[in-house]
Amino acid sequence: MDKKTVTTISYLSRLRIDKEKEEKIVQDLDNIIEFVDQLNDADTSDVEPLTNPLEKTAKTRSDQITAKNLKKELLEIAPSSNDDYFLVPRVVE
């Protein structure tokens, strides 16, 4: 873990790291990665990854509308919206 890696993953995460906190974050992340490196102690050859304790396949359901349209309520709680859309700064000139 170094400054360059932290800059890359910060951008991937759409986060900006304050200059004065940068050194501490690099150090913390480095310690955490070193800590989780203990996982290499386990022999996992031929072990299937476990993604979810239930290991059930997602259920299907009939394609029927059950939910109420919350468009008005959802647009109302948006930081910026008009009658039909969420508004953001212009992306196309």
Next chain:
Amino acid sequence: MTIKYKTIKEIKNMISQKEISNKEIIKEVFDQIQENEHLNAFITLNKEAALKKSEDLDNNPIDLPLAGIPIAQKDLFCTKGLRTTCGSRILNNFIPPYSATVIENLENAGCISIGKTNMDEFAMGSSNETSFFGNVENPWGKNLVPGGSSGGSAAAVSAGIVPAASATDTGGSIRQPASLCGITGLKPTYGRISRWGMIAFASSLDQAGPMARTAEDCALLLNQMCSHDKKDTTSLDDAIPNFEENLNQPLKDKKIGIVKDLDLSSLDNEVVKVYEDSLKEFEALGASLIDISLPNLSLSVPTYYVVAPAECSSNLSRFDGVKFGRRSEDPKDLEELYIKSRSEGFGDEVKRRILIGSYVLSAGYYDAYYKKAQQVRRLIKNDFDKAFSNIDVIMTPTTRGPAFEMGSKGNDPIQMYLEDLFTISANLAGLPAISIPNGNIDNKPTGIQIIGNFLDESSILNFAHMFQTSTNWHKYTPEGVKE
């Protein structure tokens, strides 16, 4: 009459005997909240609606399992029309247009939601020190942490403000604060309670559950909280038993697994003594102790700190300042809107976990970390499956020690992560587990954890309840032992 430190069962009796009205109960709750303001246990109150519901109940009594019972809701559950912050600045102004299924279930059972409790930001923390709304104080002592992430819920129950609270547990967030605050807290089997309307942290680990003064009350609450929910694909459709039915089963011939790989030498001597005394109590109740081996248990914390951040970095990508929540002022373009809104909206611990998650999921590291952790997760689950072939429950201390001072885990995140050493494995394997008070060290409560087999909440509630019929640790309050 007062409801302070009363259980749900006792309050139900008081209501049915007409010793107290529903409105008097709710008024007392809000007086108690004010008196305990220094605890900072609540973020948002629901006073007007709660008083109204209690008046309605006085005028038109209804026979429901939780009729009139005041419950504090963790601020991680969406509550329709009532601000829901998840302890974060980014949701400071968020008023959900719908309620979580578990909130609906509790309210349909008659309970009165009195407000939203403080918590570690997005449930990421073990001391309630990462909340945007400030630390919660443990009712057992000034400057002591209540644990986390459900610190506000635990403090509200421990201080006797409410008999019960809702909470969530991703790596110990119900059990660890329950232990540090001297109350009972249950994390059910993964999938027992719907996650619809719960703000997601790590979707394969998150599970809601109750906090209360007794195991008996937890059983009553669990009966109401569980349901099969079509809106959550991981919601189980297995039969839901009546969790109150088996509480009084004798423990004779029952077997308790004791993990021989667990290194207790890093704990205080007193914590170990309290734990061993409890095991003797269970033996006196007729149960026997059997040595079991969970050889991969020591890898549960590192496994968790790959899996949980990976899922968190993905789940928290939805907070972008566009559709809901807080947006930064005057962004110059869309990208700056995302980056500024997120950077201003999230605190340091949340950022740290998102960054770790992005790292372990990124190309070139995915196999070495994320896939590896999921493989170890299976080894941990296999260990439990094997152990449970021969025993009824597993016991461990809930935490490494009683409540610690605010700020004492300082700047080292790993020291804080190790707080969940004993609790995390149940989340990785999806198993139910409960923490109950089992002692007191220097006037600070301790807890013992009982882990059950998949879907077997009934057994852990049975063990917990029998312990509480023969001991009175659960009757200890910050103001002395309850009659």
